[in-house]
Amino acid sequence: MSFFPFLRENARWLAGGFLLTFFASYGQNFYVALSSGGIREDLALSHGEFGGLYMFATLASAATIPFAGRLADRMPIERYAALVILGLGACMLLLANAWSAAIVFIAIAGLRMFGQGLMNQTAMTAMGRWFSLNRGKAMSTAALGHQFAESVMPISFVAFAAFAGWRGAWMINAVFFILIVLPAVFLLTRKPREQSAAEAGYRDEGRQWASGEMLRDPLFWLLLPGLIAPSLIGTTVFFHQVYLTELRGWSLAQFAGSTPVLSVFAVAATFATGFVTDRFHSTVMLPVMLAAMAVATLALGTISSTVAILVFMAGMGVAFGVYSVVLGAIWPELYGTRHLGAVKSLVTAIMVFASAIGPGLSGWLIDAGVSLPVMIQTMAGYAAVAAVLVLFAEPVARKRAAVRKSIPVQVAVP
Numbered sequence: 001m002s003f004f005p006f007l008r009e010n011a012r013w014l015a016g017g018f019l020l021t022f023f024a025s026y027g028q029n030f031y032v033a034l035s036s037g038g039i040r041e042d043l044a045l046s047h048g049e050f051g052g053l054y055m056f057a058t059l060a061s062a063a064t065i066p067f068a069g070r071l072a073d074r075m076p077i078e079r080y081a082a083l084v085i086l087g088l089g090a091c092m093l094l095l096a097n098a099w100s101a102a103i104v105f106i107a108i109a110g111l112r113m114f115g116q117g118l119m120n121q122t123a124m125t126a127m128g129r130w131f132s133l134n135r136g137k138a139m140s141t142a143a144l145g146h147q148f149a150e151s152v153m154p155i156s157f158v159a160f161a162a163f164a165g166w167r168g169a170w171m172i173n174a175v176f177f178i179l180i181v182l183p184a185v186f187l188l189t190r191k192p193r194e195q196s197a198a199e200a201g202y203r204d205e206g207r208q209w210a211s212g213e214m215l216r217d218p219l220f221w222l223l224l225p226g227l228i229a230p231s232l233i234g235t236t237v238f239f240h241q242v243y244l245t246e247l248r249g250w251s252l253a254q255f256a257g258s259t260p261v262l263s264v265f266a267v268a269a270t271f272a273t274g275f276v277t278d279r280f281h282s283t284v285m286l287p288v289m290l291a292a293m294a295v296a297t298l299a300l301g302t303i304s305s306t307v308a309i310l311v312f313m314a315g316m317g318v319a320f321g322v323y324s325v326v327l328g329a330i331w332p333e334l335y336g337t338r339h340l341g342a343v344k345s346l347v348t349a350i351m352v353f354a355s356a357i358g359p360g361l362s363g364w365l366i367d368a369g370v371s372l373p374v375m376i377q378t379m380a381g382y383a384a385v386a387a388v389l390v391l392f393a394e395p396v397a398r399k400r401a402a403v404r405k406s407i408p409v410q411v412a413v414p
Helices: 001-009 011-027 029-043 046-073 077-096 101-128 135-189 211-215 219-238 241-248 254-257 258-278 283-300 307-334 340-367 372-405
Strands: none
Touching: 001 011, 001 135, 001 340, 001 372, 011 029, 011 077, 011 135, 029 101, 029 135, 029 219, 029 241, 046 077, 046 101, 046 340, 077 101, 077 135, 101 135, 101 211, 101 307, 101 340, 135 254, 135 258, 211 340, 219 258, 219 283, 219 307, 219 340, 219 372, 241 254, 241 372, 254 258, 258 283, 258 307, 283 307, 283 372, 307 372, 340 372
16 A cells, blocks of 8 residues: 555554654653753752763663553553553643752653653554555654654754743643643543455464563564664764763754654655665665664764764664664564563563663763763764664565565665
8 A cells, every 4th residue: 555545544553553653752852852951950969970860861761661561461551551641741730849969860750751652552452453465654753743844843852941931831832732632632542443355364473472472582682782782872962962062062952943854854764774674674664764873973073063963863764764663663564463562562672771871871981081082982882883783684684574464575776
């Protein structure tokens, strides 16, 4: 089925997934980090102290996600999504009224768990279950929420904070989120999607892996360094965006205002990855993602002019666009749909854990006198090494995905 008829026939379910990924940004690092300067000032914290608080709060959230995420296998999507939205909204209100490090810790842990973790997991679990033959199109459409959020949410936060302060900005967003977004998502997802005649004949062949079995699969460990790269690298850079702009002599408005560049490239990469996923399989796009990330971080770490911002945003846009589709599509491709909620919750916890390491470790290194640009250059090397591992893993992933789809193995060169 071509894209526009598919979009028209499945608009309500795709819109529900889009809203979940869009408003997951309230718990994403690029959004939370915009408050880092205000939080550090109000609580008199150093870069290392706040980075450590952020890291341990994120680790705490990662520890809870596998347990909370399993409920997605037992509850209707609309009820599960409503609980996640209420939890995220409550944590937003808590952060807006936090005046101690302990309360900030709890609020950030909740934002990371419900926002970065469970909002995204809910959206992609729903797309993975509701769609089979057009899973790539569904994932890429829902994932557009990430791209649009990265474009408009930082700018909107800066605008709200300009007249209401960072606390007021969180308060305004929390009220809107609970009163408007919650009922919208519930109404869009409460009616189960019925499969088409073609999908009814679809057979999900192959082994149905439980989450524990996935952890014993060598293929998983070959892919993991590449899959955690966007969380590890992207989180670290955006977390320290205020400090980085100070080092380079750029304004924060220049950096945050360049996110539309990121979004344009991310949207293009999202649609391309959706097409490739339906035509071949999702793993074939991972080397593209890692190469784009290596170029982006190398430019940001070595170029001191504002050109580096544009190169970084473009490269990370490609990486985030590929990542947003692959991270949803790869698990049902390789491990089946029977235990998808448990598999996704475990994977989400690992991704959140990776996003915790970067800000904490880099904050301590900054306090110890290590250059942030040098750290960013090191990230480029990590992405390159991860790309090599993925190239070794791709043939195995291709064969497994072909068996799962009950189609002949097709060879694709990234």
